[in-house]
Amino acid sequence: MMTTGAAIADWCARHHKTVTAIMLGITVVVGALAAVSSIWPDALPFLKPITVDTDPENMLSHDEPVRVFHDQMKAELGLHDMVVVGVVNEVHPDGVFNPESLRQVYELTEFAKTLQWEIDGQTEGVVEVDLIAPSTVDNIEQGGELGVVSFAWLMPETPETPEAARAIRDKAAQLPFLNGTLVSEDGRALALYLPLTRKDVSHRVYVALQEKIAEFGGDNEYHITGLPVAEDTFGVEMFIQMAISAPAAMLVIFLLMLVFFRKLVLVISPMIIAMVSVILTMGALIIAGFPVHIMSSMIPIFIMPIAVLDAVHILSEFFDRYQATRDRHKTIVHVVDALFMPMLYTSLTSAAGFASLALTPIPPVQVFGVFVAVGILSAWALTILFMPAYVMFIKPQTLEKFGAAQHDGEVHEAPGLIGRLLKRLGRLTYVQAKPILMLSVIVLIIAGYGISLIVINDNPVKWFTPTHPIRVADRVLNEHFGGTYMAYLALTAPKEEFDAGTLAADFEAAAAERGAELNDELPEAPAIFAELAQIAAESTQGVNSRDEAFERIAAAVNARLDTATGDAAYVWDEASLFVDQQRQANEVFKRPDVLAWVADLQRALQVTRIVGKSNSLSDLVKTVHRELLLGDEKEFRIPNTRDAVAQCLITYQNSHRADDLWHFVTPDYRKSSIWVQLTSGDNRDMSHVADAIDFWVGRNPPPAGLRHEWFGLTYINVVWQQKMVAGMLQAFAGSFLVVFLLMTILFRSTLWGLLSMVPLTVTIVAIYGAVGLVGKAYDMPVAVLSSLSLGLAVDFAIHFLARSRRFQTDRGSWKDTAPAVFGEPARAIVRNIVVIATGFTPLLLAPLVPYQTVGVLLATILLVSGAATLLILPALIRVLEKWLFAAERPAGVTCSCVTCLVAAVAGTLLIAISLQQYWQLGWTTMTIISLVAIPVFAVTCGLLSRRGACRVETPEIGETA
């Protein structure tokens, strides 16, 4: 009777034409559907065209609180993401403040104003009114005559003389919201800020600006940066990279396989499998309507090695065996039969490892995990089905000289260098088992120390290599300016629950007080103010909002005012004013104490040294106050009364850009935001600033019950990173458990299950230890690669252990088995390591750092997991031989009490981890549930293992558990 694997291989080999036709058919259909729906979106109305999403913000789902808040505050304060154009002149003694440089700046500004496009019926692009440039901002200063305040454009036209050019610099340096923002503190550079209606036009703006700048001659250097540019440009370059890196990797893998197997016709098959898997997966992704995100763009790069891995196992085995029978059909059936189970399990575990990413709360990571899993499973199916069919297409003559020459049954002399080395390695692991294990433990301890050093950090600008124009711009501009990374600190007064009764009561108390105050001047005041309180109580009954309440009171008072005469008219006039004062009483951001606290908070920001500059409503008030009082530096302060603040603010609103005020405060004066410029976009630095402010606010309680909360792109990056780190960790723990469960079931033994987890564990610990020791930040690609190492390392372990067990059954002792395992199976592993590790070296040439990281880590993962498999596993088997092979019984998992219980506990933990992320249950609750669940499992397992079915199958072995 044939096994499943052999039967499938046999059938496919027989019907090789049908199998191939079906595979090609499906591939063409999926590829065509994806392509047609993308190229002609209207042709297939039921399919969405391909959408590209390069926005890291989308690492968080749209309803994530921080994003909701970010969007809300941006809308309320009319803020936009900005492109920053820095202009530096290192040649001219006055820097950029010379007529020619400023002429270019003026021209570039005029050009930037026109950067708008019709997109989906909306005008998108640069927000002209909010553009910050010398010619678009106002200067407030003392006019020519003494005591005259002047609001005028900072640079209404290009200056004609060097003096006029320098004057622009000097004027801007006087204004806190321009100095360090528009004009660099060293007075040599300036920066234009181009707000965008939406982030995804930033690359278009970037390209247009560069074209314009190319027309300019002279000594000016232009640097374009800002997070939206970095993010959007990354997206564009990513797709260029995809078109280069992935094919280049394919080419290298192809050449390497050609070296190993020396048969072009055979080597093409893994290529076909990899290609078809990628087309199917990406096609499915597009057809399913998911956007291609930074994460999903990496799917091909993850699927390819795994697809090749399967095919190489088969090829390697086929290569080693073919000469024994010289029969394609027999050889391939035999090969597939031998590899069927290990391959099924390696694919299942890898797929499970990636699918577990679906448990992270990050949408793009979920999509990535699920589709890589789909890709792995389709690669497996293709390998099992298509490889036998493919082999049958090759003429026997072509295979004449194929494969290892010397064969005598199962034991063969290892051919070639790799074979000889592996043979020696096999012997070494047998003789030196204990030292090898000792060494491994030492490595693990060092790695553990390395892990403790890991710094979690990311910065989208650093996704570019140091020589990339965006990185250069980032460096140069942050040297000159207060920083080009924008974050905003929102300060919000607590929401007031409106209650007509409370309002009337408060109003009455205040009215009585005011009435008494006016008593001396106007004796009728107390009576009229008492009447006013009465009016307030009556007119606010049944009213639903504060605004409405005051509207009604004001209307009632104005009616009295119209009919009043004599002194009474004066008092009613005062009453009317009093009503409006009460209405304005909740405008907290006009309070001098609040503004003073904001100024102190800004100083605390400055102390972090990460914040180069911050702008707030306080700065604005102080500046206007100073200029109103003859520009005296001593008057650069918050005035003493609320009304004075209000009058400074209304003075400010007599400028060209009156609406700029509303970027700092909402018109109800209950929400404000501090514009914070950081010199670094590192998440670590942003977190540091946020922590410092939390600490400061803790010690300096805000007036008016203000709450502080961050928003802005730089902060959002921190939030999704934190989420990702935690999410990845849990997802990894989950996949670890899934793999362990599968292994325990595959080997029907806890011990073997644990053994198969060893290479994986060692690899992860070693890799992250190295990451920590080298000082590489734990960022997005590093986090995602843990899942890949899981897939690859467990693949090697399964092949190694499955074959070991099989050989052991035939040979009886590990001493005899080891050399066999270090034959074919070990060669397949080594070939895989070499092919894939080398295959991804083209990624190192990519100008995008995440791709380089993937390239380096991929190679490291393969090397380490290969080494762990070939060194530690045999050493462990040597040491544990007695227990590993002693009580072997081919019964079901449930027949061993221990195995069953361990599996059950692992399963419980898995569910607990998943639920914890979704329901946000505390671990305490989880522990209680587990405490109940585990005894239940124990009893169930005990009963199951003692059931009749187990006894019948394994009558000779008693329950040892």
Next chain:
Amino acid sequence: MNTKLSIALLVGAVFLAQRVVADETPSVDEIVAKTNRVSYYQGADGRAQVSMKIVDDQGRERQRQMTILRRDVPKDGQAGDEHCGDQQFYVYFHRPADVNKMAFLVHKHLARDDDRWLYLPALDLVKRISAADKRTSFVGSHFYYEDVSGRHIDDDTHELVETTDNYYVLKNTPKEPKTVEFAYFKMWIHRKTFLVVKTEYYDGQDKKYRAYEAKKVDTIQGFPTVTQARMTDHRTGGFTDLEYKDVKYDVGLPEEIFTERYLRRAPREFLR
């Protein structure tokens, strides 16, 4: 009736009508001069209670209430309505409460830059404000100073681009484009009253970005007067509504009110 005769009469009538219309069409300069007078110089002086509602693109409203006093500076002792010369404005704020008593004084000069003073009661400060640039926001609204006090007719070249049933459409192009933010603006002038009912401002790309609209006209003391108006900023999507109440012409405002001294000591009797 004889057909020939009636045709002749008809032709004659049409001819006559055309002549009359042609006669009635004044020159561009006449239109501009009349419009200027109707918009800013009706009566020897004037007073209005103005409420201002500033609305942004999110529908958030801010209110301001003020009294505006205007006095035409007479030429050779004559305060004739035909003379459109220098003017004086006194703007006194009532609301919001925190800017109560704040006041602006503007001396508008045709021959030189205006003089502008600002009184801030909370800082007890009278401040001269440079008025070199009149196209800045008037107290945070979408109206500019120039919209309140009037743009000098000699600053632009005027061109009659269209005459409709009701309106003369003038295109005004600045003589010094660098001093203003618009490339040109068009005015729709009512043919009978010479009131501006609509003004549209265009930028260098011929895009309309700002527009004024008279919403309501009342005849007060025989003068057709805009009593509700709106200025819209199409770039930001915000607008400001002005409402003129208790409009009065020829109040007899004394000259001395329009001096720095009266900023601190508001002329109460004229403000209520």
